[in-house]
Amino acid sequence: MDGALQGVRILDNGIVQAGTFPARLLADFGAEIVRVENYRRPDIARNYVFRDGMPEGRYWERGGTYHEQHRNKSHCIGLDVARPEGREAFLRLSMVSDVVLDSHPPGVLDGLGLGHADLRQLKPDLIVVTTSGYGHGGPYSSARSFGMMTELMCGLSSINGYPSEEPRRGTLPFTDHETVYHIAFLILAALERRDRTGQGAWIDLSQYEVGINMLGDAYVARGLGAEMPGPSGNADPPHALAGCYRCRGSDAWITISVGDRRAWAALTGVIGRPELAERFDPCGGPLADGAREEIDRAIMAWAAERTPAECLTELQAHGIASGAANDVRDLLLDPHLKERGYFWLVEHHPEQGGGGRAWPGASAQLSLTPAMLRRHAPLLGEHNRAVLGDLLGFSDTEYEAAEASGGVGTEPLAAAVLPPGRPTADRLGISGWGFGRIKEFDPAYTERLTERFGVGFGDHAQSTHEEAESGHGEVDG
Amino acid sequence: MADNLLDGLTVLDLGVMGAGPYCAKLMADAGAEVIHVERPGTGDPSRALGPFAPADREHRLSATHAFLNANKRSVTVDFTHPDGAAVLWDLIDRADILVENFRPGTLARHGVGAEQLLARRPALVQVSITNYGVSGPYRDYAATELTLQAMAGLLDGNGEQDREPLRYPGLIAQCMAGANASYAALVALRHARRTGKGQAVDVSIQESVASTFYSLYADYEYAGALQARGQKDLYHTADGLFMARWQNSRPWEEFALALDAPELAIDPALGPPLALTQNARQVADILDERLRSATRREWFARTRELSITAGMLQTLDEVLGCEHLAARRWWDTLTGPAGVKAPFPGLPYTVDGAQRHIDRRVPDLGADNDDVYGGLLGYAPERISALRATGAI
Numbered sequence: 001m002d003g004a005l006q007g008v009r010i011l012d013n014g015i016v017q018a019g020t021f022p023a024r025l026l027a028d029f030g031a032e033i034v035r036v037e038n039y040r041r042p043d044i045a046r047n048y049v050f051r052d053g054m055p056e057g058r059y060w061e062r063g064g065t066y067h068e069q070h071r072n073k074s075h076c077i078g079l080d081v082a083r084p085e086g087r088e089a090f091l092r093l094s095m096v097s098d099v100v101l102d103s104h105p106p107g108v109l110d111g112l113g114l115g116h117a118d119l120r121q122l123k124p125d126l127i128v129v130t131t132s133g134y135g136h137g138g139p140y141s142s143a144r145s146f147g148m149m150t151e152l153m154c155g156l157s158s159i160n161g162y163p164s165e166e167p168r169r170g171t172l173p174f175t176d177h178e179t180v181y182h183i184a185f186l187i188l189a190a191l192e193r194r195d196r197t198g199q200g201a202w203i204d205l206s207q208y209e210v211g212i213n214m215l216g217d218a219y220v221a222r223g224l225g226a227e228m229p230g231p232s233g234n235a236d237p238p239h240a241l242a243g244c245y246r247c248r249g250s251d252a253w254i255t256i257s258v259g260d261r262r263a264w265a266a267l268t269g270v271i272g273r274p275e276l277a278e279r280f281d282p283c284g285g286p287l288a289d290g291a292r293e294e295i296d297r298a299i300m301a302w303a304a305e306r307t308p309a310e311c312l313t314e315l316q317a318h319g320i321a322s323g324a325a326n327d328v329r330d331l332l333l334d335p336h337l338k339e340r341g342y343f344w345l346v347e348h349h350p351e352q353g354g355g356g357r358a359w360p361g362a363s364a365q366l367s368l369t370p371a372m373l374r375r376h377a378p379l380l381g382e383h384n385r386a387v388l389g390d391l392l393g394f395s396d397t398e399y400e401a402a403e404a405s406g407g408v409g410t411e412p413l414a415a416a417v418l419p420p421g422r423p424t425a426d427r428l429g430i431s432g433w434g435f436g437r438i439k440e441f442d443p444a445y446t447e448r449l450t451e452r453f454g455v456g457f458g459d460h461a462q463s464t465h466e467e468a469e470s471g472h473g474e475v476d477g
Numbered sequence: 478m479a480d481n482l483l484d485g486l487t488v489l490d491l492g493v494m495g496a497g498p499y500c501a502k503l504m505a506d507a508g509a510e511v512i513h514v515e516r517p518g519t520g521d522p523s524r525a526l527g528p529f530a531p532a533d534r535e536h537r538l539s540a541t542h543a544f545l546n547a548n549k550r551s552v553t554v555d556f557t558h559p560d561g562a563a564v565l566w567d568l569i570d571r572a573d574i575l576v577e578n579f580r581p582g583t584l585a586r587h588g589v590g591a592e593q594l595l596a597r598r599p600a601l602v603q604v605s606i607t608n609y610g611v612s613g614p615y616r617d618y619a620a621t622e623l624t625l626q627a628m629a630g631l632l633d634g635n636g637e638q639d640r641e642p643l644r645y646p647g648l649i650a651q652c653m654a655g656a657n658a659s660y661a662a663l664v665a666l667r668h669a670r671r672t673g674k675g676q677a678v679d680v681s682i683q684e685s686v687a688s689t690f691y692s693l694y695a696d697y698e699y700a701g702a703l704q705a706r707g708q709k710d711l712y713h714t715a716d717g718l719f720m721a722r723w724q725n726s727r728p729w730e731e732f733a734l735a736l737d738a739p740e741l742a743i744d745p746a747l748g749p750p751l752a753l754t755q756n757a758r759q760v761a762d763i764l765d766e767r768l769r770s771a772t773r774r775e776w777f778a779r780t781r782e783l784s785i786t787a788g789m790l791q792t793l794d795e796v797l798g799c800e801h802l803a804a805r806r807w808w809d810t811l812t813g814p815a816g817v818k819a820p821f822p823g824l825p826y827t828v829d830g831a832q833r834h835i836d837r838r839v840p841d842l843g844a845d846n847d848d849v850y851g852g853l854l855g856y857a858p859e860r861i862s863a864l865r866a867t868g869a870i
Contacts, residue, residue: 135827142781144724144780149722153796154796178656202830203826209802215647217540220821223819234641237526242623253632257621319619337683337687340610360684445698
């Protein structure tokens, strides 16, 4: 079935997350994506996550993140655009694309004569979308940045944290996550204008400025002279009483937010403390000293005897706003998301092995042209010959010359150097630097996920791995 | 003057609070004509949310509402009133995209559900943003920004592992859903332009947020690992917190020397790969001590010059005074009641090298009733008066 975006071709020269994930979002709806990578130094997002955390063999083809970010992308070519043949291939591909998406630091492509001005001089109706930490132009434009840096810069972290404590950042590279949707929107908006007027466009996005916009209410408030609180914990304005309470289980929590007297009365009933509703009125203004602590103790005592799911069911039965603090395991196993068909089982490329893994499917459900899983992520340079030959018109001789000169290729320079294993280093209980600490290893993860997603989950071709996993299963019981 | 990206597009924004209005805001900022349809009397609840300026004792200008709804047109319709429903349908007849974020089924109960909409306007793109989507067992769960961030997995990554997880500030989950909806709406619009067929777009706030955790799912599905909460690689400087991260495309020694920590370059145990694994904490402690010798801005200038990936934790006031944004002439200006002026976040992108600057003004509730009903819909003044009298608008 054709998708809503059939006929749109995107040259995806993005890296890591914010720069390339938008192409994936459009691929889910049928856009044709030709992914371009510097094959000598492939995208660092290929460096995680490997089965049991261990990179091995052609590791750059095996990382889990790569499979999510590049599913549904029909082609991948490996280029070295510093060489004439590689540059020529990039240019010719731009000329037959609707959109060029790039997230290298400002100036990199321009320096190679492949910048937005160069490309649009040759093809005025081309849409070039560039995204970086701070945008083209201005004193910080050259600053190297990831989403976690722009998260600090944009002010978010300064008001994030436990009340009266030092500000902090979370573990996600947050502005990346916000930015991807904005870029996908802008690509389509630019296509809308092109179809209306025939004009191409150069769209240049700043992640820093996206981050500021996501806190736009706070900036307008501050600009108007309102005093802004520092880190405010789980305060949930305008709801008078909000908090996160520990439940039965490991790292298990329920959030509750009470905005009116009806909900307050209901909550005191659910936790078996109706007299609290007579003594305190959190919705009627500031509470007396010690009252909030007493209320929190009562909720904590109730929550401590229940799992988050049990709390959620009881609270929702009384219409009280509440939510479990899910981690990704909770999400993967969640019955609601299962019924929604939210996760898709995505196969690795057959040559890579690795089996199927579950990933978020459509970020939005369209009734007539739903997002669909069309294919697995391509290998690095898998379509070099197909794209250069069939699509770009390189003759066999030209193609072979491009290969011989290194203008196209499939083997990274650092092929022999494995990146550090991600969770394995942390398995020792050590705080990794670039990588997250691990709160828990779940030895039964394969069993759980196979039960949820069926036998298509995991790598059933790997017998040694299978044995190890079934051993875990017995322990788990 | 170049055309704006979405000139000529008409969007009917039935949104309340964050998600719907943010979606329509992105479209308005890109040039679309956005008509914000509000309930007579109270309007969008974000009008009462604040924060308000200390001098604004009558609470005339809510910062949250202003940010989300400046430069939209505001009309009031009570679509539970039969005359109001007729007005709403007239508005729908002029719209390319309808955005709403009521609880699931609300519009259908008033005869404005997906089927009725598509029957009357086959090419209409109808976007519903809801807490958990329009189907599934949690469909009708009561939720707020806090509980949605929790259910979507955001809380789990914020805070200390041995303490309660933390909500991110602001209306971030709602705004992410709005941004997701803006892209999904244009996917459907493109299809409608080509085929004449509109459709319903179902956006769940929970799913909008949970769709972006790329590596966390991988950790669990490939290795059974669940990431811990906790703050990593933030260092104290003379005046606040700073972050710097080595990229393996540059020499480690360069990184060590740039941050005045030569011992990291000398002792192999303090270089990669051990610096990234077993000895990461030791390296972090050294950097945390060394960076105290200078300010964040000094470190940021140095790392910028040496192409080291870094950033400084800035306060809201520092961002408001940021030299980079000043050089880019980035901020728009908001003009409020009684001529009050305030900086307003600009568009986070440029088109063809230029940022679209917008004179930011917030419509009073129903400010555009006469204009829209009289002009766009061509109602006679008597009809508008009659609608007012019955409370339909």
